[in-house]
Amino acid sequence: MTLDCGQAFRWSVDENGVWSGVAKNRFLKIKKENDSVVLMNTTLEDFNNIWSDYFDLDRDYGKIVNEISDNEILKKASSFGSGIRILNQEPFETLCSFIISQNNNIPRIKGIIERLCKKYGEQTDDYYSFPTAQVLSRLTEEDLADIRMGFRTKYILDAAKAVAEKKVCLEDLFKLDIDSAREELMKIKGVGPKVADCTLLFSLKHFEAFPKDVWIKRAMGTLFPDGLPENAVKYGGIVQQYIFYYSRSGNLDI
DNA sequence: TCCCAGGCTCTCT
DNA sequence: AGAGAGCATGGG
Numbered sequence: 001m002t003l004d005c006g007q008a009f010r011w012s013v014d015e016n017g018v019w020s021g022v023a024k025n026r027f028l029k030i031k032k033e034n035d036s037v038v039l040m041n042t043t044l045e046d047f048n049n050i051w052s053d054y055f056d057l058d059r060d061y062g063k064i065v066n067e068i069s070d071n072e073i074l075k076k077a078s079s080f081g082s083g084i085r086i087l088n089q090e091p092f093e094t095l096c097s098f099i100i101s102q103n104n105n106i107p108r109i110k111g112i113i114e115r116l117c118k119k120y121g122e123q124t125d126d127y128y129s130f131p132t133a134q135v136l137s138r139l140t141e142e143d144l145a146d147i148r149m150g151f152r153t154k155y156i157l158d159a160a161k162a163v164a165e166k167k168v169c170l171e172d173l174f175k176l177d178i179d180s181a182r183e184e185l186m187k188i189k190g191v192g193p194k195v196a197d198c199t200l201l202f203s204l205k206h207f208e209a210f211p212k213d214v215w216i217k218r219a220m221g222t223l224f225p226d227g228l229p230e231n232a233v234k235y236g237g238i239v240q241q242y243i244f245y246y247s248r249s250g251n252l253d254i
Numbered sequence: 255t256c257c258c259a260g261g262c263t264c265t266c267t
Numbered sequence: 268a269g270a271g272a273g274c275a276t277g278g279g
Contacts, residue, residue: 006260101260105258105279106259107279148275148276151275151276192261193262214259244260
């Protein structure tokens with residue numbers, strides 16, 4: 001669920017339930033086995049230094065679920081999405097991915113990102129990393145034409161330039177308060193509140209960010225017309241993800 | 255075929 | 268401040 005709930009776009013699953021994807025400039029295979037999750041083709045060192053943080057393993061989701069479950073709707077939604085975690089992805093990749101996601105559908109978003117990585121990422125064996133801001137910032141719209149991003153091409157170029165020239169310093173945004181960090185991100189063309197909040201939540205560790213897409217707006221209108229319960233606001237990120245997953249599965253009427 | 259997609263910018267009130 | 272058109276492309 002974590003890898004397939006719309007927060008990351010480079011994971012896919014085979015017929016044996018083995019997921020594979022590229023993240024943090026590494027190729028990982030991962031699968032569920034009974035009550036365990038098995039990471040393959042990696043090392044203990046990478047698990048400790050990279051994957052533990054990527055999968056947000058230090059956070060106690062059970063405690064969060066317990067706290068928000070005094071609300072019946074959140075109890076159902078979190079139970080339905082039990083196991084979902086918020087990934088800590090690479091900021092620049094996340095920013096670009098959600099710029100690409102605007103007015104777009106998930107299969108096509110994935111295709112665009114793979115074409116972008118294959119053409120401008122760094123190759124190791126048969127996988128490609130997400131391109132750096134430095135590489136993308138030197139490109140023109142013509143260079144990116146065969147990626148077929150449509151009107152988003154100029155947004156990606158603006159994001160790459162802003163990050164490469166440190167007009168927007170992504171590393172600083174971990175420490176900034178959420179409103180200032182969002183304001184920084186929105187200096188980039190094509191980045192509005194939704195794309196900014198996805199970047200804040202899925203890469204910059206602003207766990208209270210609450211991206212409002214069409215699904216969430218519709219679900220919130222039905223489920224919480226007066227807003228989230230007060231004790232759930234600080235867990236907005238995961239609450240949002242539970243509601244997103246729940247409503248996308250066709251269960252809007254809880 | 256036609257509708258629409260994890261929105262945003264630009265323009266017009 | 269708020270509403271609405273237009274946007275590139277292609278998946279279903």
